[in-house]
Amino acid sequence: MKRILLASAAIAFAATGAYAADVKMGVLLGFTGPLESLAPAMAQGAELAIKEVSDSGKLLGGDTVTPVRGDSTCVDAAAATAAGETLVTSDKVSGIMGAMCSGATTAVLQNVAMPNGMVMISPSATSPALSTLPDDGLFFRTAPSDARQGEVMADEILEKGIKSVALTYTNNDYGKGLADSFEKAYKAKGGTVTISAAHEDGKGDYSAEVASLASAGGDALVIAGYIDQGGSGILRGALDTGAFEKFVFPDGMVSQTLEDNFGSEVNGSFGQMPASEGEGHDKFLALATAAGFDGTSVYSGEAYDAAALMLLAMEAANSTDPKVYKDKIMDIANGDGEKIYPGELAKGLELIKEGKPINYEGATAVHLIGNGEASGTFREIEFKDGKMETVQYR
Amino acid sequence: MDLINALVAITNYVIIPATAYGAQLALGALGVTLIYSILRFSNFAHGDTMAFGTGIVILITWGFQAMGISLGPLPTALLALPFGIIVTAALMLGTDKVVYQYYRKVRAAPVVMVMVSVGVMFVMNALTRFLIGVDQINFDDGARFVINARQWREMTGLSEPLTLRSTQVITVVTAIITVAALFWFLGKTRTGKSMRAYSDNEDLALLSGIDPNRVVAVTWIITGALATIAGTLYGLDKSFKAFTYFQLLLPIFASAIVGGIGNPVGAIAGGFVISFSEVGLTYAWKKVVTYLIPNWQPDGLVQLLSTDYKYAVSFTILILVLIFKPTGLFKGKIV
Numbered sequence: 001m002k003r004i005l006l007a008s009a010a011i012a013f014a015a016t017g018a019y020a021a022d023v024k025m026g027v028l029l030g031f032t033g034p035l036e037s038l039a040p041a042m043a044q045g046a047e048l049a050i051k052e053v054s055d056s057g058k059l060l061g062g063d064t065v066t067p068v069r070g071d072s073t074c075v076d077a078a079a080a081t082a083a084g085e086t087l088v089t090s091d092k093v094s095g096i097m098g099a100m101c102s103g104a105t106t107a108v109l110q111n112v113a114m115p116n117g118m119v120m121i122s123p124s125a126t127s128p129a130l131s132t133l134p135d136d137g138l139f140f141r142t143a144p145s146d147a148r149q150g151e152v153m154a155d156e157i158l159e160k161g162i163k164s165v166a167l168t169y170t171n172n173d174y175g176k177g178l179a180d181s182f183e184k185a186y187k188a189k190g191g192t193v194t195i196s197a198a199h200e201d202g203k204g205d206y207s208a209e210v211a212s213l214a215s216a217g218g219d220a221l222v223i224a225g226y227i228d229q230g231g232s233g234i235l236r237g238a239l240d241t242g243a244f245e246k247f248v249f250p251d252g253m254v255s256q257t258l259e260d261n262f263g264s265e266v267n268g269s270f271g272q273m274p275a276s277e278g279e280g281h282d283k284f285l286a287l288a289t290a291a292g293f294d295g296t297s298v299y300s301g302e303a304y305d306a307a308a309l310m311l312l313a314m315e316a317a318n319s320t321d322p323k324v325y326k327d328k329i330m331d332i333a334n335g336d337g338e339k340i341y342p343g344e345l346a347k348g349l350e351l352i353k354e355g356k357p358i359n360y361e362g363a364t365a366v367h368l369i370g371n372g373e374a375s376g377t378f379r380e381i382e383f384k385d386g387k388m389e390t391v392q393y394r
Numbered sequence: 395m396d397l398i399n400a401l402v403a404i405t406n407y408v409i410i411p412a413t414a415y416g417a418q419l420a421l422g423a424l425g426v427t428l429i430y431s432i433l434r435f436s437n438f439a440h441g442d443t444m445a446f447g448t449g450i451v452i453l454i455t456w457g458f459q460a461m462g463i464s465l466g467p468l469p470t471a472l473l474a475l476p477f478g479i480i481v482t483a484a485l486m487l488g489t490d491k492v493v494y495q496y497y498r499k500v501r502a503a504p505v506v507m508v509m510v511s512v513g514v515m516f517v518m519n520a521l522t523r524f525l526i527g528v529d530q531i532n533f534d535d536g537a538r539f540v541i542n543a544r545q546w547r548e549m550t551g552l553s554e555p556l557t558l559r560s561t562q563v564i565t566v567v568t569a570i571i572t573v574a575a576l577f578w579f580l581g582k583t584r585t586g587k588s589m590r591a592y593s594d595n596e597d598l599a600l601l602s603g604i605d606p607n608r609v610v611a612v613t614w615i616i617t618g619a620l621a622t623i624a625g626t627l628y629g630l631d632k633s634f635k636a637f638t639y640f641q642l643l644l645p646i647f648a649s650a651i652v653g654g655i656g657n658p659v660g661a662i663a664g665g666f667v668i669s670f671s672e673v674g675l676t677y678a679w680k681k682v683v684t685y686l687i688p689n690w691q692p693d694g695l696v697q698l699l700s701t702d703y704k705y706a707v708s709f710t711i712l713i714l715v716l717i718f719k720p721t722g723l724f725k726g727k728i729v
Contacts, residue, residue, distance in 0.1 A: 171702070195678070195695060198702055204628065204638035205415065208676045209701045211407035215678035216695055232530065233633065241406055242543020242555030261532075 023065045023320050025050055025307065026087035028098030028108065033074035035100060041297030042123060043069060045284075045363075046097045048291050049307040049345065056346035058353070059315055067307075072099035077107035084112035094320040095310040096120045097303060102127030102173060113138050119322040119329070121310055123302035128177045131371055137326055142302040142309070142366060144274055144376025146174065149250060150181030152272055152378045152394060154189055157220065157248060160270070164192040165248065166218035168209065168234055170225040171198040178224045178250055194218040201229035206237045214243030220269075222248040227257050239265050247271075254381060254388070264386035275379035276301065276364040277393055284342040284363030301342075301363030302374075308345055308362055309333060315352045333368040335359045395552075400685035402554040412673040413666075414562040414631055417569035420665030421624035422642060423649035424576065424658055425617045431593045431656035432613045433494070435507030439515040440621060440646065445639035446485065446518050447622030448629045449526040451478035452533045459535070467537040467560070469630055472568075475623065483618035489514055490614050498610075515640075523636045531634040534561060554681075561631040572623055573662060576616070580658070585612055593656070641705070645672070648708035652715050654722025663723055668708050676701045 027046050029039040047067045054065040068091045070083040080099055087093045096118055099105040105125035113120045114136055121140045122130075128147040130139070157165060167183060169175035175198070183193050195216035199209045213221060213234075221244040225231030231253050238244045239262070249258065249271030258266075284304060288295025295301065310325075312332045317325035337357030340348040351358050360366055369375045380391045422444060429437040437443075454474035464470050497510055539545075540563055543555035580586040585608070592599040592609045600606060625639060632638075649668045653660025678695035699707065715722060 197700070200702070202635065202637055203641065204632040204635060206632075207407075207411035207415070208673050208704055211411070211673070212676065212678040212695065212697060212701055214407060215403070215681040215697075217681065228530070236633075240538075240557055240559060242546070242557050243407075 021060075021063050021320075023059070023063050023311075023314070024068050024091055024093045025065055025310065026070055026084075026091065026093040026096040026098065027067045027307075028070040028072045028080075028084060028087060028096050028100075029303075030074040030100040030104065031069070031071045033076070033101075035074050038124075038298055039100065041293050041295075041300040042100070042303040043067075044291065044293040045288065045295070045300035045303035046123070046307040048287060049304045049311070049342075052343070052345045053308070053311045053349070056349065058346050058349040059311060060318065060320065063320070065311065068093055070098070072101075072104040072108065074101040074104060077103060080104035080107045081111040084108035088112055088116050088118055093118075094314070095322055095325075097307045097310065098122060100124050102130060106130065106133065109133070109135060109139050117323045119310060119326045121306035121329075123306045124299040126177075127173055128181055129173075131373060135371070137372075138322065140306075140309070140329055140368065140372035142305045142362075142364060142374050143299060144374045144378075145181075146178045147181035148376050149272065149274070149378065150178055150183075151185040152376075153182050153222070153248060153250060154185035154191065155394075156270065156272060156380060157186065157222075158189055158191055162219045162246070163190070164194055164218045165220045165222050166194050166213045166216050166244070167196045167222045168199050168213055168225065169196070169223075170230055170252070171200050174252065175224050179222075182222065182224070182250075192218075199225065199230045199234055201226065203230060203233065206230065206233040207241075209234060210237035210241055210243055213238065214241060218244070220244065220246040220248055222250070223253055224250050226252045227255050232257075232261070235262060235266075249381075259383075259386075259388045263383070266383050267386065268383065270380065270382040270391070272378040272380045272394075274376050275393070276377045277379070278365060280341045280361045280363050280365055287342050295363075304342060305360075305362035305364055305366050308342075309360060309366065312340075312345070312348050312352065312358070312360060315349050330368055330372060332358065332360045333366050396685040396688065399552055399554045400682045402552055402556050403681050403685070406554065406556045408670075408673050408677055410558060410562055412669045414565045415673070416666035416669030417565050418624055418628045418631065418665075419642075419645055419649045419669055420662040421569055421572060421620055421627070422646040423653065423661035423665050424573070425620040425624065426646055426650045427653075427656055427658060427661040428613060428617055428620070430650070432589055432609065433498075433507075435504045435511065436647070437617075438508060438511045438643065439489075439518055440617075441639040441641075441643035442515050442518040442522060443482065443486070443618065443621040444625030444628070444642070445522045445636050446525075446625075447478050447482040447618065448625035448634055448639070449522045449636070450481045451475055451622065451626045452526060452531060452629070452634060454478055455533050465536065468564070469534050469536045469561070471533055471626055471630055472564070475626055478626065479619045479622045482622045483615040485518075486614040486618040487611060489518075490610065519636070519640065526636065528636050531629075533634060534630050536560065559631070561627075565627045565631050568623065568627060572620070576620075577658065579616075585609075589613065644705060644712075645669075645708040648712040651712055652722055654724040657722070657724045660722050660724035667723070668711065671711060672704050672707045675699050675707050676704050 031039045050065045050067045070087045072080040099108050102125040105122045124143050126146045128145050169179035223231050247269040251273035254271050254273045284301050285295040313325040313328040314320050316328040335357040339359050339361045342363050348358050367375045381388050382391050451474045454477045455471045458470050537560050540558040543557050546556045588604045649664035650661050653664025675698045678697040680696045
């Protein structure tokens, strides 16, 4: 009798050992570098989803999940590659939530994820170049490509009846990518771009740039720049010389600073930024507040969704092997079944186990298009009486 | 009507900005040229001296604003300017005492002095950032415009806007006053004459009893004043950022060399040559051409150079002058 007891205990122990493993997930973000202020809230967003799944005890029959942080920096491809390599070979993670900036993401994808067959879901890499990069079906992102913003902006401008615009962009990957995608979309829909001119950030004087833009003319000026950088100088110059009266602001320009410094001078101007609203967003904010961090911080919700998608896909594939569960990610994100919001990951896991389809909505109304990137929701704003007002979401 | 519109467009986008920018460059180039002719080296720290001076002026301006002192329609910074000059001049004298004096004593070669000034530049740049930070600062209060675009359109009914910012007027007026005062000082006063004598022939000047320490000290004080004025005007007209003054170094040196380094009149002429070339060559003439030649819509922008190449313009002029006319437009001197 004693022997039987011991044996069954041993079997039970071995069984739990075999089934309830500890799944490791990499959280690879730019904890140091030019966007270091955004990284903590993003990591906390991802870790919130990981904890939720882990605590529910429903993943693959009771697996726990442990996040492992890695520093991808933002501009240093070598450092990002090394951090990704460490996560895969030494920490043996089953998936990577990251990386953060487009450059670092490309480096990790090509040097680490593809050779090792590792799934990566980036919450914040927005370069259009990542849409067409070969990725063996391993790369996804919960942030929209800047190409999407270009299209949304083109629609917005044309709906206001503006048929010709001048365009200036900050001379880097973000500015160039956004400007190109906008120009393409706007022209395809019948608009005219009179000039597409780059401006350098960090200069004191933008009068020459403004002069060329003014000479090219147009009914509005699109400034694909940064409000804390050259975008501000261009806007100031254009207002001072009376070159333009209407402006279009993409996400790099839409901020409190814009309203504080220019407010009443840009009445009637408009713009957009990636943002989400609705049930999922509200639920995520409540969860974030309860967990003690700011859920409104940029890309924090996207990070939650990236981690949740990966874990739900593992359940759907009944495997933590990236090569197996990578095929399930699109099904989870775009499925026909019940909608799953933040805080309901346990329910999602249960439904998957029962063999029912789910549609993961998450914090940012996740809907993956094309090669596995978010279609994105944009908040359209307009300046009225010196105040920035939300017009609609699109 | 079209002719007037074309003239207005040129004035608004080329003449007014280039004049203000030229005045700022001219003041900067005067400082460089003074150091070159009297202390005999190219002072690479001049850009960051401008940044430091402007930083101090901004700090004092904030102090005045906090106390509720203002100049009405004029920017408070003008009131703070003299105090900024005093602090900057003190820093110049301190730097000379600690750094340059030694190299003068050992009669270091000019190229060594240039390298020393590069070192001073880095220290001064760090000091400025430490004092006031790296962010963009707008410290222009008071009235922004003499004429703004809307008033102009209502006044004239022309389709082309014309704006004249108060900072542009202040820049030009201050520059004229400063230059007049400087030329009076160099030409009429005893100290000014001794400076010129020292510049022309150091040994002869020393033999005739001119106190070299006094000449050096006065030169640094004047340089500090010029740098602070030029930097503050630039900051008022555009915006202040600790890094942008370093970028100004190239056009400033180009101005000084084009005009003939060591020659104050040349520095002023050079400033305007550089500013008008930079703005004129990168301006898209499409609009003006459309007004002037009816029935012709150019496809391109009629732009000689993209604005990205703005700095390349001063660099190219600098190289051309050094190759073909190293003494500059007005005969300068090459040590």
